[in-house]
Amino acid sequence: MSVPGPDGRRATSPDLDSMAELRLRIAASPHLRSSHSTPRIMWNVVGSLVPILAVATYYFGPSALLVVGAATIGAVLTERLFGRKGSTGDGSAVITGLLLGLILPPGFPMWMAFLGGVFGIAFGKLIFGGLGQNVFNPALLGRAFLQAAFPIAITTWPVQPATWWSLRGDNFALPLMSPSAPDIATGATPLGLMKFEGLPTGTWDLMIGSTAGSIGETAGLLILLCGGYLALRKYLDWRIPASIFLTVLAFSGVLYAIGPDRFPNPLFMLFSGGLMLGAMYMATDMVTSPVTPAGAWIFGAGIGLLVVLIRVWGGLPEGVMYAILFMNALVPFINRTTQPRVFGKPRRKPKGAEA
Amino acid sequence: MLGSSTFRHGVHPPESKHLTEKVRVRRMPFPDEIVLPLRQHAGKPARLLVKAGDRVERGDKVAEADGFVSVPIHASAAGTVKDIRLCPHPDGSMAESVVIAVDRFSPQVPRPRIVPRWEGLSPKQVVEEVQKAGVVGLGGAAFPTHVKLLPPDDMPVHTLIINGAECEPYLTTDHRTMVEYPARVQFGIRIMMKALGVDKAVIGVEKNKPDAISRLQDTLPDDLDVSVLPLTVKYPQGAEKMLIKVVTGREVPSGKLPMHVGVVVQNVGSIACIGEIFETGYPLIERIVTVTGPGVRRPSNLLVPVGTRLRDVLEFCEGVTDEATQIVFGGPMMGAAQPDLDTPLIKGTTGVVVLTKDQARSVERYPCIHCGRCLEACPVFLNPSLLGTQAQAGRYDEMEAANLMDCMLCGCCSYVCPSHIPLSQMFALGKNMLRKRKAAA
Numbered sequence: 001m002s003v004p005g006p007d008g009r010r011a012t013s014p015d016l017d018s019m020a021e022l023r024l025r026i027a028a029s030p031h032l033r034s035s036h037s038t039p040r041i042m043w044n045v046v047g048s049l050v051p052i053l054a055v056a057t058y059y060f061g062p063s064a065l066l067v068v069g070a071a072t073i074g075a076v077l078t079e080r081l082f083g084r085k086g087s088t089g090d091g092s093a094v095i096t097g098l099l100l101g102l103i104l105p106p107g108f109p110m111w112m113a114f115l116g117g118v119f120g121i122a123f124g125k126l127i128f129g130g131l132g133q134n135v136f137n138p139a140l141l142g143r144a145f146l147q148a149a150f151p152i153a154i155t156t157w158p159v160q161p162a163t164w165w166s167l168r169g170d171n172f173a174l175p176l177m178s179p180s181a182p183d184i185a186t187g188a189t190p191l192g193l194m195k196f197e198g199l200p201t202g203t204w205d206l207m208i209g210s211t212a213g214s215i216g217e218t219a220g221l222l223i224l225l226c227g228g229y230l231a232l233r234k235y236l237d238w239r240i241p242a243s244i245f246l247t248v249l250a251f252s253g254v255l256y257a258i259g260p261d262r263f264p265n266p267l268f269m270l271f272s273g274g275l276m277l278g279a280m281y282m283a284t285d286m287v288t289s290p291v292t293p294a295g296a297w298i299f300g301a302g303i304g305l306l307v308v309l310i311r312v313w314g315g316l317p318e319g320v321m322y323a324i325l326f327m328n329a330l331v332p333f334i335n336r337t338t339q340p341r342v343f344g345k346p347r348r349k350p351k352g353a354e355a
Numbered sequence: 356m357l358g359s360s361t362f363r364h365g366v367h368p369p370e371s372k373h374l375t376e377k378v379r380v381r382r383m384p385f386p387d388e389i390v391l392p393l394r395q396h397a398g399k400p401a402r403l404l405v406k407a408g409d410r411v412e413r414g415d416k417v418a419e420a421d422g423f424v425s426v427p428i429h430a431s432a433a434g435t436v437k438d439i440r441l442c443p444h445p446d447g448s449m450a451e452s453v454v455i456a457v458d459r460f461s462p463q464v465p466r467p468r469i470v471p472r473w474e475g476l477s478p479k480q481v482v483e484e485v486q487k488a489g490v491v492g493l494g495g496a497a498f499p500t501h502v503k504l505l506p507p508d509d510m511p512v513h514t515l516i517i518n519g520a521e522c523e524p525y526l527t528t529d530h531r532t533m534v535e536y537p538a539r540v541q542f543g544i545r546i547m548m549k550a551l552g553v554d555k556a557v558i559g560v561e562k563n564k565p566d567a568i569s570r571l572q573d574t575l576p577d578d579l580d581v582s583v584l585p586l587t588v589k590y591p592q593g594a595e596k597m598l599i600k601v602v603t604g605r606e607v608p609s610g611k612l613p614m615h616v617g618v619v620v621q622n623v624g625s626i627a628c629i630g631e632i633f634e635t636g637y638p639l640i641e642r643i644v645t646v647t648g649p650g651v652r653r654p655s656n657l658l659v660p661v662g663t664r665l666r667d668v669l670e671f672c673e674g675v676t677d678e679a680t681q682i683v684f685g686g687p688m689m690g691a692a693q694p695d696l697d698t699p700l701i702k703g704t705t706g707v708v709v710l711t712k713d714q715a716r717s718v719e720r721y722p723c724i725h726c727g728r729c730l731e732a733c734p735v736f737l738n739p740s741l742l743g744t745q746a747q748a749g750r751y752d753e754m755e756a757a758n759l760m761d762c763m764l765c766g767c768c769s770y771v772c773p774s775h776i777p778l779s780q781m782f783a784l785g786k787n788m789l790r791k792r793k794a795a796a
Contacts, residue, residue: 019669019696025680025715026694028780030766031687032368032524032714036728036773038721090721132722132774237727291727291740335741342758343596343735344609 038131041235041286042091048226048235049098049281055222056215060106061161063168064215068101070110071142074117075100082126092131096120099139099281102216103274103321104146107158107169111176112150116142136328137285140321147321157189157212189213191273191317194264206271213273220271227280236284239296244279245270247304255312263312275307278320288328295331295338302327361587362597364734366767368524368590368688370563374647374654375527380535382658385432385457386667389660390442390699391417392450396491397498398424405453409436414465414637417453426489426499428453429469431640431660433461443695445684445704452699455662468636473546481550488638489702490629494518494529494593494622495685497703500629503619504550510614515553516602517544519560519567519623520586520593523686526706528645529623531656533560533567536627537574543630544581551619556581557602558623563588590688591765595620597734609761624705644700646672650679650709659700666696668707681715683708688766721774729768729778735761739768739778746781751792754785762786 056064075097080088087093097117104113120142128134147154158168189212190201205211209219216223231238248269255263269275283289283303290299303323310319341347394400401418411417411430418428434457444450470488473481486501506512517540521529533540544556560568562585571583586592586601596607598620605616613620628639640661647654652673659668665682669675675682683690684704700707729739737758745754759782768778 019666019674022675022679022696024682024692024694024696026692027681027715028777028783029683029687029689029691029764030368030770030779031681031683031690031692031708031710032770033718033775034366034368034771034773036771037718037775038724038773041724041726041773130722132724234728286724286726289725291725291730291738293727293731296727339738339741339757340730340736342609342737342761344606344611344761345758 039090042095044233044235045230045281046091046094046098048230049095049102049216051226052102052216052219052222052277053098055209055219056102056106059209059218060168060215061164061166063106063171066110066167066171067104067106067108067113067215068098070113071101071104071117072097074114075121075138075142076117078118078121078126082122084130087130090131093121096125096138096142099277100142102277103139103143103214105154105157105169106215107156107167107171108153109169109173110171111173112146112153115149116146119145132287134287135331136325137282137288140282140325140328143321144325157192189273189317190268191311194268194272195311195317200264200268201272203267203271206268217274217277220276223276223280227276227284230280236280237286237289237296239293240284240289240300241279243297243300244275244283244304244307247301248275248308251305251308252312255308269308269311273311273318274320278324279303282320283324283327288331290331290334290338292335292338292340294340295334298334298338299327299331302330361589361592362600362734364732364736364767365589365591365597366732366770367588368770370588371524372527372530372563374525374649375645375656376530376564378527378531378654378656380531380643380656380658383660383663383668383671385463385660386663387457387459388437388664389430389432389434389455389457389662390452390664390697391428391431391455391662392442392444392452392699392701393418393428394444394450395428395497395661395701395703396426397496398422398502400451401425401428403439403451403453405436405439407436407438410434411436411455412466413461413463414469414640417455420486424499424502426486426491426501427638429489429638429640430455431662432457433463434458443698445691445693445698445701447691447694465637465640469638470632470636472636473633478550478552481546485550485629485632488632490625490632490639491702492622493624493628493642493702493705495689495703495705497701500621500625503621504547506551506614506619511617512551512553512614512619513555513617514603514619515544515547515551515556516598516613516618516620517556517558517623517626518593518595518598518620519558519564519571520598521564522561522588522590522593523688523690523705524590525647525708526645526686527647527656528643528705530564530567531645532624532627532643533564534570536630537570539627539630539634540571540623541574541576541581541630542634543626543628545576545579546629546633547621547626548579553619554580558583559586559592559598559602560584561586561588561592590767591734591763594734594763594765596763609758639702642702642704644668644704645706646709647706648679648683648709648711649714650675650681650711651707652676661702662699664696665693665698665700665707668700669696669709675709676711678711678713679709680712681710683710688770689764718775720776723774723776726773728771728773732767732771734765734767735763737762739782742785743776743778743781746785751785751788755789759785759789
């Protein structure tokens with residue numbers, strides 16, 4: 001029988017030393033956590049953008065890397081200088097920079113891309129309070145800023161250059177200088193061709209990306225694949241792209257049925273312009289999309305509707321950016337009106353009962 | 356009616372039951388000292404009956420029920436009352452407790468038949484005996500069992516549901532009870548059905564316990580409508596409301612009791628306990644506890660006298676490893692971390708889980724990115740993301756409007772949150788604040 005110590009406790013036997021020195025940690029339950037983390041989600045998104053950037057580089061040469069690089073450096077530097085301590089490590093600024101670069105034309109001057117990254121992070125995110133607080137997608141806000149500030153540069157699309165190595169425009173234009181008139185011929189994007197000249201582009205070309213367009217927007221199938229990976233890993237909400245695609249297909253399908261000669265076919269709508277990248281990577285930005293499942297469907301449907309409206313009847317050939325930004329602004333409202341029904345409560349509060 | 360075998364949402368933490376699910380229940384020897392807090396159940400604490408220096412036999416009452424929602428407490432070992440003092444309580448506070456110096460030379464045989472035989476007792480008398488035996492819910496909440504056995508007349512109860520889900524990771528207390536004492540479970544069901552006057556009983560067991568399911572199925576009585584319902588393995592399948600939804604297809608209305616949908620839910624351990632008290636005649640003085648986790652040297656299922664200190668239990672399990680950093684009473688999803696090795700295991704202690712450095716560590720917190728994972732985890736369909744924002748701003752009225760009081764603190768939201776926001780902790784605080792405010796008003 002062990003001898004009770006002076007305080008009434010049993011003397012600790014030698015092989016139980018670990019208990020004598022045990023320093024117990026106190027924390028609130030639950031004491032287990034899933035392996036998810038916000039940086040892990042963000043870096044997975046970054047990783048899924050790498051193949052898209054690689055294919056873009058294949059199509060647009062070194063210009064693609066220069067523009068995307070400049071935008072990313074602008075975004076990360078701003079986050080680093082003005083963001084919360086250590087917030088660059090969560091990877092969200094890298095995503096903003098990469099995405100911004102991917103939605104710019106390949107011949108875009110680097111200083112402008114850099115400025116877009118700075119603006120996107122500073123005025124699209126940090127001014128609201130940093131990660132999780134912003135209303136609008138920072139990359140799209142950066143692009144909206146660039147579109148307003150440099151309307152010519154952002155709508156200059158190069159055609160096939162002499163070699164892969166040649167630049168697709170005046171990437172190295174000096175800051176505050178307009179890009180010199182490019183030596184290479186410029187062309188139009190499939191959406192521009194459709195809108196202003198009524199010329200269609202082959203669907204297969206749109207799917208694999210061998211068309212003019214923004215750096216990372218052309219390879220529709222690849223974007224679908226990379227986004228699909230994220231959806232499978234639950235790093236993005238599949239409902240949003242699904243509802244965008246369905247709405248666009250349905251709406252433009254109806255139009256196409258009414259007038260096949262006046263309206264583009266639904267597949268063209270789906271794979272042209274920035275729709276794929278926008279639906280998979282911009283609309284699904286968790287911070288600026290609804291948190292409720294029902295809200296996600298509404299949000300996506302709104303984007304799809306607006307995209308077709310702008311493309312068909314608007315003054316611009318492309319409308320994904322404005323469609324998403326507009327719906328971003330509605331997110332608080334959508335969230336409020338789509339709160340889930342609580343377990344054990346009636347489906348809808350009787351209107352008169354509250355008064 | 357039995358459309359699905361599970362509920363919507365919930366999470367899948369690693370089950371980690373392999374450590375003890377095949378380990379037979381062992382009886383732990385009596386420790387040198389027993390600490391019996393007067394507050395071991397939900398409701399009013401028991402009223403003290405003994406004083407320092409009194410001799411008590413095993414099974415003697417040391418405190419009596421104080422009112423209806425209260426139960427007595429019995430000495431779990433023979434010895435001398437050494438002191439009545441404040442001792443660490445599993446809930447983190449200090450609580451008035453009876454400290455008994457165990458008589459090492461006593462044979463520890465209880466007085467015979469403290470609880471009478473059940474044959475010939477009226478349902479009302481059965482309920483009285485259940486209270487007198489100090490029976491509480493052994494699933495963790497420790498709600499006095501007899502209260503649930505007396506539904507008001509305007510709420511007819513038609514089904515008794517026995518909760519054998521045991522959805523908390525690591526714990527195998529109920530699992531071993533079902534495997535090793537199926538007859539006792541069936542006997543308990545028989546008594547409960549008579550006391551409640553119901554003619555249907557369903558035992559819900561998660562499918563990760565096939566041996567328990569088959570043992571129960573083999574022992575089903577011929578003369579009663581009792582069935583075993585295998586359940587999908589998902590946390591919190593064992594939450595009362597989730598289990599009722601699966602068994603009956605009905606949702607318990609918000610803020611109401613299971614009786615409102617005509618059911619009473621009892622933990623399988625409590626059922627076995629009722630079977631045991633009428634079988635042996637002893638009150639609730641010992642219970643089965645799983646001592647497990649990667650930080651304990653010999654994971655075990657133990658039959659422990661109520662009031663045994665954590666230190667003694669861990670010593671009996673050959674101590675903890677060098678990696679151990681945190682000890683939880685109950686399961687790791689809802690259990691409470693214990694700071695003091697002198698804390699006693701009480702009636703509601705389902706398990707002792709010793710976690711290691713790589714599990715229990717501080718993680719960096721990030722801002723909410725509105726990913727919506729918590730919404731898709733919450734089994735009662737709240738919006739934890741919104742509630743978390745409100746909690747951080749201290750806006751408790753808004754939290755109440757956002758149905759905070761429906762939160763059952765299951766911890767699913769905290770478990771899935773990629774930003775590691777301690778949501779359920781904030782909600783526990785918020786619920787307390789609202790309750791206090793209501794009490795003050």
